[in-house]
């Protein structure tokens with residue numbers, strides 16, 4: 001039986017690129033196809049040289065083409081896209097970044113659905129379209145906040161994100177802790193963000209996309225972030241980056257009550273805030289201030305996560321090294337649920353240092369189960385009601 005070349009092309013076009021998570025046909029990555037007797041030779045055009053996850057992509061292509069009737073042998077070649085298709089690809093991705101999806105662009109009732117002309121042309125209040133705030137955006141934004149540093153905010157962010165991703169959600173993390181930048185390392189990201197023209201594609205590790213301020217700041221240069229600079233950087237990371245359409249975008253916020261909260265209050269009003277605290281009473285009071293700051297900005301505080309709640313000794317005894325009750329007390333004062341108590345386990349720290357989140361390394365461990373239950377609770381809480389100016393009576 002001879003091979004039907006059009007079937008090979010169709011199979012190739014339907015393969016999902018692991019990096020951009022869309023079919024190669026849509027991305028313009030399908031190159032020439034040749035067939036001869038039982039052999040098929042296909043070419044994939046990569047958006048840039050040094051494209052991430054090429055091995056996985058080639059494996060997927062090989063599997064898809066092998067499945068075409070009559071094909072016994074497959075060779076997969078990669079080339080780099082010409083300037084023109086790359087520009088088209090960038091437009092496509094940016095189009096999505098601008099209006100949330102080309103297919104449904106016309107039916108959003110906002111009158112800018114067809115315009116893929118880039119930021120600044122869409123008449124958004126801020127002058128920049130913010131797709132996460134479009135009414136049809138399904139993305140829930142989870143701001144992980146804490147009163148002070150070192151309480152485990154980044155560890156919680158990373159493990160919660162991986163837990164959500166493991167159950168099939170599309171998840172991203174924006175590391176907005178300008179003083180910390182710890183998320184890429186904890187998540188195990190080893191590659192830099194992919195840059196296609198002026199578009200940044202956050203790298204993926206453990207099934208989670210991640211973009212960090214740290215990528216754009218030299219290691220040895222202290223940066224003093226002023227409010228407007230921070231606001232601009234956040235805006236760019238939300239708007240000019242290709243996130244696809246995640247179900248959850250977690251934001252690792254800097255500790256305290258500062259400028260990032262202010263920016264989110266202005267720019268991402270649907271951000272749900274989850275406050276991480278330790279069981280100590282003093283920590284609880286500091287955490288409370290950060291929750292009040294969020295509320296003042298009309299962000300919905302949805303729950304409290306207590307971390308380092310106890311350590312279980314070899315004999316099974318629980319030691320409450322940092323006191324007890326802080327999480328429950330804070331939750332009570334804020335009138336929100338205490339969603340989790342995360343024990344102190346050396347594996348969690350080790351996992352953070354090694355870039356292998358415990359939730360993915362030891363999914364059955366006690367602490368992984370705590371994160372799984374936390375993820376379930378957050379899924380079940382559902383999106384927060386968003387305060388909308390146009391709906392207020394005054």
Ligand SMILES: Nc1ncnc2c1ncn2[C@@H]1O[C@H](COP(=O)(O)OP(=O)(O)OP(=O)(O)O)[C@@H](O)[C@H]1O
Pocket residue numbers: 146148149150151152153154155156177180182255307308342343344345346347348349350352353
């Ligand atoms: N439950 C836990 N068990 C063991 N170690 C933990 C736990 N939570 C956090 N750690 C460790 O404590 C340290 C601080 O945690 P992490 O970096 O997540 O906190 P943070 O609040 O993000 O801190 P920063 O303010 O520095 O960004 C890390 O070394 C981390 O691995």
Ligand SMILES: [Mg+2]
Pocket residue numbers: 153154155177180181182
């Ligand atoms: Mg941190």
